[in-house]
Structures are given as C-alpha cells and as structure tokens.
Amino acid sequence: MKTTKPRSAASALSSDSALPHDARWRQPRWRSDVRRRLLDWFADSARQLPWRGTQDRYRVWLSEIMLQQTQVVTVIPYFERFTKRFPTVADLAAADEASVMQLWEGLGYYRRARQLHAAAKVIVEQHGGVFPGDYPSVLNLPGIGRYTAGAILSIADGQRLPIVEANTQRLYSRLIASTTHPSDRAANALLWDFAEQILPRRDSGTFNQAAMELGALVCTPQDPACSQCPLQVRCAAHGQGLETTIPGKVKNVQYEQRTEFALLVRSRRTDKYLVYRVPDGQRWAGLWDFPRFGPPHADSVQAAAEQAQQHFDVSVTVGSPAKTIRHGVTKYRITLQAFHADTDAASRNCDDRKWLSADQLKTLPLSVTGRKLAQYLDHLTP
Numbered sequence: 001m002k003t004t005k006p007r008s009a010a011s012a013l014s015s016d017s018a019l020p021h022d023a024r025w026r027q028p029r030w031r032s033d034v035r036r037r038l039l040d041w042f043a044d045s046a047r048q049l050p051w052r053g054t055q056d057r058y059r060v061w062l063s064e065i066m067l068q069q070t071q072v073v074t075v076i077p078y079f080e081r082f083t084k085r086f087p088t089v090a091d092l093a094a095a096d097e098a099s100v101m102q103l104w105e106g107l108g109y110y111r112r113a114r115q116l117h118a119a120a121k122v123i124v125e126q127h128g129g130v131f132p133g134d135y136p137s138v139l140n141l142p143g144i145g146r147y148t149a150g151a152i153l154s155i156a157d158g159q160r161l162p163i164v165e166a167n168t169q170r171l172y173s174r175l176i177a178s179t180t181h182p183s184d185r186a187a188n189a190l191l192w193d194f195a196e197q198i199l200p201r202r203d204s205g206t207f208n209q210a211a212m213e214l215g216a217l218v219c220t221p222q223d224p225a226c227s228q229c230p231l232q233v234r235c236a237a238h239g240q241g242l243e244t245t246i247p248g249k250v251k252n253v254q255y256e257q258r259t260e261f262a263l264l265v266r267s268r269r270t271d272k273y274l275v276y277r278v279p280d281g282q283r284w285a286g287l288w289d290f291p292r293f294g295p296p297h298a299d300s301v302q303a304a305a306e307q308a309q310q311h312f313d314v315s316v317t318v319g320s321p322a323k324t325i326r327h328g329v330t331k332y333r334i335t336l337q338a339f340h341a342d343t344d345a346a347s348r349n350c351d352d353r354k355w356l357s358a359d360q361l362k363t364l365p366l367s368v369t370g371r372k373l374a375q376y377l378d379h380l381t382p
C-alpha cells in the first residue's frame with residue numbers, strides 16, 4: 001500500500017551527512033542565495049509552454065506524466081491534441097481506451113496512458129470528477145508517485161512539496177557535489193532532504209519549475225553550460241571540477257539480442273489483415289499489433305505460424321519476407337522479421353481481434369513496430 005503522507009527528511013530514509021558531498025547547503029544563507037538566483041533566472045529565461053502558468057491540476061498532471069522520459073518538444077503537440085480532445089478529467093474518464101491509446105501513440109511508455117485513464121476514472125468515481133487537492137488522495141491515484149504528486153500540488157496550488165526527478169536529481173547532485181550515484185538509497189534520500197530544505201516558504205511550484213528548467217536547459221547531462229549558469233558561484237561540483245562526472249553512470253546494461261517474427265496475415269477472402277489487442281501484462285498492453293512471436297515459443301517463422309494457429313485459430317501459409325525492423329525494448333535488442341502470410345480462415349472481428357484493410361489500420365492505436373508494418377502495407381496497396 002502506498003504511503004499517504006508527505007514524507008519529510010525525517011520520515012523518509014534519513015539523509016546521510018556522511019555521504020561524500022559539500023555540506024555548505026545546510027547554511028540558510030547559502031540556500032536563500034540559491035533560491036534568489038534561480039528564481040531571478042527563471043523569471044527571465046522560462047520557456048513559454050502550453051501547460052505553464054495554469055493552475056488546473058488536471059493539465060499539470062497531464063504535462064508531468066507526458067514529460068516523464070520524454071523531451072518537451074515531443075510532448076507539446078501531444079499535450080495540445082490531448083487537452084483539445086479531453087478538456088476535463090471527466091472527458092478523459094468517459095473515453096474508451098482505444099481513443100486514449102491512439103492519442104498517445106508514438107509518445108512511448110504506454111503504461112502511462114493506461115494509468116492516466118485509470119486515474120481519471122478513480123477521480124470521477126471517488127472525487128466527483130474534481131482532481132483532488134490533498135497529497136494523500138493524489139498519491140493514491142494510479143501512476144502517481146512522490147515526485148508527481150509534489151509537482152502537481154506545488155505547481156497548481158503552491159503547496160510546499162519537494163520534487164526530485166531526472167533534471168533536479170542531476171542539478172541537486174551537482175550543486176552539493178554528491179558523488180554517490182542517486183540510484184543509491186542514501187544518496188537519493190540526501191537529494192530529497194536537499195529538495196525539501198531548498199524550497200522557499202512561498203512559490204514552491206515556481207521554484208520547482210525553475211529547478212527543472214535549469215536542469216533541462218543549462219545543467220544538462222553531458223555538457224553543462226556552467227558559464228551561463230546562475231548558480232555557478234554556489235555550485236560545489238563546478239568548484240571542484242566535477243560537473244561532468246556527477247551524477248555518474250549506472251552500471252552498464254547487458255543487452256540481450258533477440259529475434260522475433262511478425263506475420264502479416266491476409267485473408268484471401270476479404271484482403272484484410274489480422275491484428276489483435278495486446279493483453280494486459282505484455283509489452284504495449286492496450287495497443288494493437290500484428291501476430292508476433294519470439295523465444296521461447298518461436299525461433300523460426302514456421303514456429304511463429306504454429307503459434308498463430310494456436311493463439312488465433314488461423315491456419316496460415318507463410319509467404320515472402322516483408323520487412324525487418326530493429327528496435328530496443330528495455331534490455332532487449334530485437335530484430336523483428338515480418339513475413340507475408342495468407343489464410344482462408346473466416347475473418348470475424350471481436351473485441352480483441354480485428355481484420356482490417358491497410359487503410360483501416362490507420363485509425364487503430366498500434367505498437368511502434370505495428371505502425372511501421374501498417375505503413376509498409378499501405379505503400380503496397382495500389
């Protein structure tokens with residue numbers, strides 16, 4: 001069960017002052033100077049963004065979820081389309097999942113969209129359609145953790161709640177020259193302690209946005225622009241020449257090569273293609289895809305055809321290779337080999353399975369590779 005109170009430095013894993021870092025940030029004067037410098041810089045340098053300046057929790061929530069692991073420039077058109085189609089949380093709750101997924105298609109990390117939709121339903125059912133304004137209720141919504149709850153309530157309501165996300169994690173680690181990687185629990189607790197204590201009494205939301213903005217625009221991961229940074233004189237990492245070595249790298253991921261097979265199963269009777277809705281718990285759950293199989297169930301296209309018979313009850317004749325797509329998902333480096341395949345099976349539609357023409361596939365929310373294969377079929381269509 002989720003923690004339902006804002007955790008202070010004392011109630012979280014306690015911040016460990018024995019960790020290597022520069023402790024000058026514990027002086028009130030240091031913190032007030034950093035606040036002033038950062039807020040002055042933000043007043044001059046903040047980007048105009050479609051979600052900036054709003055006090056609508058729904059819009060702040062949406063922007064924060066979309067921005068997770070995703071660049072601002074990518075998010076802007078998605079945010080605008082999404083809020084146009086679903087202007088309120090009640091509109092989002094009332095939507096069917098396919099239309100939510102379709103608007104999300106291409107933004108990646110699709111679990112976010114499904115949790116957003118689930119949370120909207122909870123807000124309608126348990127909060128009368130009004131996005132809650134108290135921390136425990138927000139933290140209990142699907143897909144919302146400590147950072148997102150703090151961001152929503154500080155930005156929309158000015159509540160004094162800290163945040164630590166990718167940009168602030170890097171910025172704060174450098175400011176205090178914390179040389180232990182933030183994935184370490186104690187180092188992470190130190191950063192939350194810092195984030196809480198650096199907050200001004202008022203305008204916490206502006207401060208949080210300013211810190212994220214400085215991290216995004218100036219204190220960037222590879223090449224921080226220290227000469228343009230308003231915090232340079234206070235930055236311990238810069239003082240020690242450690243700005244490019246903090247926060248350091250996580251252990252190298254060991255990638256695994258994997259070959260999968262997709263079947264572009266065409267009905268000889270209707271000239272339509274078989275797609276299915278990816279079930280819960282699988283990669284791209286909620287999106288649609290062509291039948292696709294890989295290890296340990298299929299190590300060849302013939303084995304994939306047998307899997308198609310078992311899973312979809314269609315007997316297929318495998319034809320020529322169609323397209324090869326290389327892509328990465330978590331630790332896997334996947335080579336997807338797609339083949340044409342024909343069937344005489346009846347092409348009946350149901351909730352989680354459809355037979356569609358190349359043209360009809362354009363309106364369905366598809367997985368990333370599914371979209372590429374649909375475009376490939378569309379190009380083949382005279």
Ligand code: SF4
Nearest residue numbers: 219226229232235243
């Ligand atoms: Fe980041 Fe450099 Fe500014 Fe320090 S001085 S906060 S390392 S940009």
